[in-house]
Amino acid sequence: MSQPITVAIERHVDPSRITEATIWTQAGTDLAARRPGYLGSGFVRAGAGSDIWYMLYRFADDASLRAWETSAERRWWLESGRGFASEARVERRTGIEGWFDAPAATVLADGGEGPARPPRWKQAVSIWLGFYPTNLVMTALITLLVPGVLSLWLPLRLLVTTLLITPVMTYLVLPLVTRWLQPWLLGTRRR
Known part of the structure; x- marks a missing residue:
């Protein structure tokens, strides 16, 4: 039996283009939400001055996730954000823990760490x-x-x-x- 899969992505976003990046992120969420097997998504910024954004999306199984990740819509969406957003890390998780995990702790420019799993x-x-x-x-x-x-x-x-x-x-x-x-x-x- 296949399990839901959560994908956690760490992206670097140009701080001078936050408004554009926020709209772009919502557009990606809207595109994914129309796909069969989509279970939810969200994003948080590591901090007000940080260029690191954490994004999560979840699909019902590997087949529906693969269909989204190889879709023409997603390729177009990624290409449209290439000028201000770049992927730094991608992780896939199954099971209930995937809902709560943020990407592995990341050292920020100020020496702090990015968000970790909630207590x-x-x-x-x-x-x-x-x-x-x-x-x-x-x-x-x-x-x-x-x-x-x-x-x-x-x-x-x-x-x-x-x-x-x-x-x-x-x-x-x-x-x-x-x-x-x-x-x-x-x-x-x-x-």
């Missing part, structure tokens, strides 16, 4: 914020729609509910929660 407690809070309401709604729906489910042996009932909740969490809830909480997770502010 485990922030990851736990993010997962809980998605899991609790999803579990509550799914349990209520299953109880209403499947008569007698409460009389099932507890391990069997949990097997059924977790089989239903896991894909919803993986493909819908976790991408949304991490996108909404990205500034908090990575310690940045929304524009």
Whole structure:
């Protein structure tokens, strides 16, 4: 079974062209969002004075990721940003950790480090914020729609509910929660 793949990219962006780079980045996100298998994306700048930007995008599987990465739209988009943005590093990650990882720490011009993975407690809070309401709604729906489910042996009932909740969490809830909480997770502010 194929897993979702998160791609983390570190780019150097010309600081004199931040407005253009921001519009360019959003255009790339909009293009990717139309592709089958797209699960989400985002970007943060390493700091106000830094030329380093971290970008993440996630696809449902290797085939949909490869289709995006080899598409004519993406080639056009990359070419249109060549004058002010260049890739420094690209990493691919699978599994839930990929949602929280930023690219490996990078030494900045001021001697500081770029953003790292959020602390485990922030990851736990993010997962809980998605899991609790999803579990509550799914349990209520299953109880209403499947008569007698409460009389099932507890391990069997949990097997059924977790089989239903896991894909919803993986493909819908976790991408949304991490996108909404990205500034908090990575310690940045929304524009």
